[in-house]
Amino acid sequence: MRLTPLPADRWDGDVDAALASLLPRQRRNPQGAGNALATLVRHPELTKAFLPYNVHVLFGSTLTPRQREIAILRVAALADSPYEVEHHTGMARAVGMTDEQISDALGGIATADEEQLILRAVNELHTTSTISDSTWNALSVHMDERQLMDLVFTVGAYTTLAMAFNTFGVEPDRELQPEYER
Known part of the structure; x- marks a missing residue:
């Protein structure tokens, strides 16, 4: 630490x-x-x-809570961030995701087309710092421009947090409930 x-x-x-x-x-x-x-x-x-x-990313975003958690879980897995994986597993459960769905999101897998596109966008942002035209256009069928912007900024915010927490050595909180209620 x-x-x-x-x-x-x-x-x-x-x-x-x-x-x-x-x-x-x-x-x-x-x-x-x-x-x-x-x-x-x-x-x-x-x-x-x-x-x-x-x-804003957590409570004011135009993404649904499920979309947000799918994106954050994938960021956490790609960044190998134990703190974010554990914390957002709890938050994903709080928004109704099952353990199997959480595991799938961490692994970059989803059964619904829209959710798979979100995961693909996170992967692309992680590897190239941009969303490809084909992914952007496919996501645009499901999301408006504000949702697309919120997706990019959610990935950016949680990439930054994962880098910080990994670098600082922040350990997961086992006793706290996630801040999903305001």
């Missing part, structure tokens, strides 16, 4: 303000925030800037 969660004696008003856009007051503490957020708040200004974007 390169960066540990911020010690409790260093939690102050700046840390609280940095977490305010995502967590209710009762969770803005070292135990309630979980390992990822408790590590990110080592840099309150960065956290305060990034979390509103992440809040």
Whole structure:
């Protein structure tokens, strides 16, 4: 672990303000925030800037919760991010995905055409940093331009988070429920 969660004696008003856009007051503490957020708040200004974007991806996106979790699970698998795999497995279950569907999404497999296209788009973004014309056009049959934009930004946000969590050595939270309720 390169960066540990911020010690409790260093939690102050700046840390609280940095977490305010995502967590209710009762969770803005070292135990309630979980390992990822408790590590990110080592840099309150960065956290305060990034979390509103992440809040949009999680709660304001035009993607359905299922579409979002399929994309994030695939990002997590491609990035080999234990934290994101575990955390978003819980979130995927919360939106009604079965363990088999979660395993399939992690492996880049889906039975529904639209979901397979989402997985293909994630794979393409991962390998080439763009979605091919053929995938974009096929997705456009199922998604409007805002959904397509949200898909790209969801993949980007969670790629960034996976890189950060992997680099910092953030360990999965076994005791916390995912932040799927606001």
